[in-house]
Amino acid sequence: MPDLKTLVIDDEQLICWSFQQNLGKRGHKVYTASSAEEGLNIFKKVLPDIVFLDNKLPHMQGLELIELLKNINEDVYIVFMSAYGSVETAVKAVKSGAYDYINKPFDFEEIYVVLDKIIQKIKCRNEVQLLRRNRSEHLVFKHIIGQSTEMKNILNMAEVISRSQATTVLLLGESGTGKDLLARAIHNESLRNTKPFVTINCASLPETLLESELFGHEKGAFTDAHRQKKGLFEIADGGTVFLDEIGETSLAVQVKLLNIIENRVFRRVGGTVDINIDIRIIAATNQDLQELIHLKKFREDLFYRLKVFQLTLPPLREHREDIPLLIKFFIENFNNQFRKSIKGITPAAEMILMQYDWPGNVRELRNVVERAVLLESGEYLQAVHFPVEIRKQDQPLDTKNINTWFEIPDEGFSLYELEKEIIKQTLFKTKNNQTKAAKMMGISRDALRYKIKKYRI
Ligand SMILES: Nc1ncnc2c1ncn2[C@@H]1O[C@H](COP(=O)(O)OP(=O)(O)OP(=O)(O)O)[C@@H](O)[C@H]1O
Ligand SMILES: [Mg+2]
Numbered sequence: 007m008p009d010l011k012t013l014v015i016d017d018e019q020l021i022c023w024s025f026q027q028n029l030g031k032r033g034h035k036v037y038t039a040s041s042a043e044e045g046l047n048i049f050k051k052v053l054p055d056i057v058f059l060d061n062k063l064p065h066m067q068g069l070e071l072i073e074l075l076k077n078i079n080e081d082v083y084i085v086f087m088s089a090y091g092s093v094e095t096a097v098k099a100v101k102s103g104a105y106d107y108i109n110k111p112f113d114f115e116e117i118y119v120v121l122d123k124i125i126q127k128i129k130c131r132n133e134v135q136l137l138r139r140n141r142s143e144h145l146v147f148k149h150i151i152g153q154s155t156e157m158k159n160i161l162n163m164a165e166v167i168s169r170s171q172a173t174t175v176l177l178l179g180e181s182g183t184g185k186d187l188l189a190r191a192i193h194n195e196s197l198r199n200t201k202p203f204v205t206i207n208c209a210s211l212p213e214t215l216l217e218s219e220l221f222g223h224e225k226g227a228f229t230d231a232h233r234q235k236k237g238l239f240e241i242a243d244g245g246t247v248f249l250d251e252i253g254e255t256s257l258a259v260q261v262k263l264l265n266i267i268e269n270r271v272f273r274r275v276g277g278t279v280d281i282n283i284d285i286r287i288i289a290a291t292n293q294d295l296q297e298l299i300h301l302k303k304f305r306e307d308l309f310y311r312l313k314v315f316q317l318t319l320p321p322l323r324e325h326r327e328d329i330p331l332l333i334k335f336f337i338e339n340f341n342n343q344f345r346k347s348i349k350g351i352t353p354a355a356e357m358i359l360m361q362y363d364w365p366g367n368v369r370e371l372r373n374v375v376e377r378a379v380l381l382e383s384g385e386y387l388q389a390v391h392f393p394v395e396i397r398k399q400d401q402p403l404d405t406k407n408i409n410t411w412f413e414i415p416d417e418g419f420s421l422y423e424l425e426k427e428i429i430k431q432t433l434f435k436t437k438n439n440q441t442k443a444a445k446m447m448g449i450s451r452d453a454l455r456y457k458i459k460k461y462r463i
Contacts, residue, residue, distance in 0.1 A: 009244070010034045010125065011052055015045035015068065016060035016087070025058065028114045029121075042066035046074060050224070050234065051279050053079055056124055058117075059104070061088040061095060069099055076103040078225060078234045081131075083124045087112070145190045151335045154325035160188075160317055167315050168192040174267055176312040177290040179319030182369030185290040186250065188319065193246040198286060201245030204238045209254035216259055218275045227276025239272060239283055246286045252312070253293035253304060263287075264308045287312075322364040322371060329360050332368060336375040337387065348379055348387060354413045355389040362396050388413065426461040429454070433463070 012034055014025040022038035029036045037052055039045035042063050049057065057075060061068040072084055086099035086107040096107040106120050147161055167175055168191070175192065177185040193203040211219060214228070222237030239247060249255075255263070266272050267287060271280040289312050298304035322329070333356065337348050351359075355378075364370055378391040389397055429447070436442040444454040457463075 011054040012056045013037045013054040014058045015039045042071050056083045058085045072102040147191050151332050152328045154328045156320040156325045168196040172315045173286050175288045176316045180321050181292045182367035183319035189248045189288045198245045202242045203246045204242040205248040207250045209251040213256050221272050223275035224277045242285050243283050249289040252289040253291040260305045260308050267311045322367040336372050340379040349385045351387040358389050
């Protein structure tokens, strides 16, 4: 673990020096302090993972420091160092929260044993945290469905961006077009994928909370801040922060974001030290940022910073050719989820989904397929299981696919009634303009007049 931060608090210069030499060789970062006060200050600033704490310090005993450190960061591992023979003190130390103790004088081999044990624990804890945070951890580009030129272009660009050094990416697109999905895939396919992907929904947090969530806070920064807390930016160090619904942030937070993007440093709320971080920021919104800038709700400078790499996901109605693929994909998904074995969709039902305008984009399509899979008792999805607003689409159908217009009901039907209905609907559509209606149906005006008489329309 090269990025492991250790702090040695000991007034013996030689001890500090030998820690620096030995742990430094293993690639760990070693900070040292020769008094409790100095140790506390450094601790607050760097939040080390491990502290090697000597008991005999000027002014304050190491034992008393344990609780203070744990109060600031309860996750820290403290290794207590005390003179050989003072077992009682060591036991007290463990009782107050130290993870382990070492008798002085020690051999570095002993330190390595303790260290490796702790590293194992930290790795384990990090993995659990990562798993909890990224439920769709393995989501990659190939899980994003789309063979249309629009989608292929987006995915190609996203792939290039993900592997590049680009540190800010802006994802635009209507609700349900897949911004979330794309942000995760960009992270998972980047070199940062072993580090956290942290999502923060800017719309769902009040401003004060948003700030402390993002930047963390110092102990006592506000009434409820009983202890120091790392912000999401700090947790995500080395990884990606996904700022969802960026259009919802207040102007005050926007200033801070701009500062992070430009300088890669920030301060915890109530803090006085600058903290450096290495993160990629992916921001997303379904709002029109230009419009928000116009309304003075979004900073223009932040917009220009964010939009260096900008990807706009197209609305589903602009890449309808992907609909059949998406339907197939979702049927397979829901078959698995609901233990069903739907084989596909009837051509007529598919045609209806191809014609619909999908204001809710892929999310809406996914919901429609989910519902239909649940309701379908046959082998193929049928239009009867679609919500009415989708079924009653009255857009012109593609005559090339005339065979897919309707399904023949099992109980049969009347051809006479069918023709009558078609003529009625065409006339309705053309507002009773017989010339237009005849043209739409591909017959002469006279033929239409004859039929109108025949069917008494
Ligand atoms: N190209 C796609 N392939 C497969 N699934 C998709 C695709 N696009 C979107 N989805 C699915 O559609 C749903 C909505 O996608 P997502 O949450 O990424 O949308 P969004 O753009 O973030 O929407 P919002 O602006 O409302 O947050 C998700 O269930 C997602 O898995
Ligand atoms: Mg989203």
